[in-house]
Amino acid sequence: MYEITSLRQSATLGEEVARRLRYMVITGKLAPGTHLVEDKLARDFDISRGPIRDALRRLEGEGLLESRRRGLFVVGLDESDVEELYTLRESLESLALRHSMQRATPQDWESLLRPLEAMRDAADRGAAEDFAAADLEFHSRFYELSGHRRLVSVWEHYRPTFSVLLSVTNHQDSDLHPSAEAHLALLDAVRSGDVEVSLQELSQHLLGAKNRMRDARSKGTG
Incomplete structure (x- = not known):
C-alpha cells in the first residue's frame, strides 16, 4: 500500500x-x-x-x-463519441490558431521547433509514446499562445483524453516520420501568416488522426 x-x-x-x-x-x-x-x-x-x-x-x-x-x-467511446471529440478539437484548435496568429511573434513560433525535433527523434527511434507526448506539446502551444484563458481551460480539460487518442493513433503508424513532417508543414503555414492555409493544414491533419482512430477501433485496438 x-x-x-x-x-x-x-x-x-x-x-x-x-x-x-x-x-x-x-x-x-x-x-x-x-x-x-x-x-x-x-x-x-x-x-x-x-x-x-x-x-x-x-x-x-x-x-x-x-x-x-x-x-x-x-461509458467508453463509440463512433459518435470519436466524431464529437475530433470535431470539438478542430473547433477549439481552429480558434486557438486564429488567436495565436494574431498575437504570436516569430520568436514565439520558434518554440514549436523543440517538440517538432522531439517528434523527429521519436520517429527515428520508433517510440510512439514519446512521439505522442511531443505531438501534444506541439499542439498545446497554439492554445498557450492564443491568450484566451477560457479556451486554454477547455483544452486542458480534454487534453488527457486526446493524449490517449494520440497514443492509440500513433501506434497505427509503422513509420512516424510522415506525421512529423506534417507538423512541419502546419508550422510553415502558420509562420507564413496565411490563416486560411493554416486552417486547411490543421483540418487535414486532424482528419488523418480521426481516420487512424477509426482504423484502430475497427481492428479492436481502440
Whole structure:
C-alpha cells in the first residue's frame, strides 16, 4: 500500500490512476457497462480509496464514466463519441490558431521547433509514446499562445483524453516520420501568416488522426 503523506501526493496518485483507467476505457480494455467499485479498484491498485475516488471523479467529468443508481459505470467511446471529440478539437484548435496568429511573434513560433525535433527523434527511434507526448506539446502551444484563458481551460480539460487518442493513433503508424513532417508543414503555414492555409493544414491533419482512430477501433485496438 502506498503511504499517503500529503494531499499533493494523493493528487499525484489520483492522476496516475486516472491515466491508467482512462487508457483502459478508451482502448476498450474496460468494456462499456463495466461497474467500477472503489473498494475493488483500491485493492487492485494497492492504494487507499482517496486517489481512486479522485480518479473516478476526473473520468466522470471527461464523460468516460457515468453515475447510475448503483454506482459508476464505464461509458467508453463509440463512433459518435470519436466524431464529437475530433470535431470539438478542430473547433477549439481552429480558434486557438486564429488567436495565436494574431498575437504570436516569430520568436514565439520558434518554440514549436523543440517538440517538432522531439517528434523527429521519436520517429527515428520508433517510440510512439514519446512521439505522442511531443505531438501534444506541439499542439498545446497554439492554445498557450492564443491568450484566451477560457479556451486554454477547455483544452486542458480534454487534453488527457486526446493524449490517449494520440497514443492509440500513433501506434497505427509503422513509420512516424510522415506525421512529423506534417507538423512541419502546419508550422510553415502558420509562420507564413496565411490563416486560411493554416486552417486547411490543421483540418487535414486532424482528419488523418480521426481516420487512424477509426482504423484502430475497427481492428479492436481502440
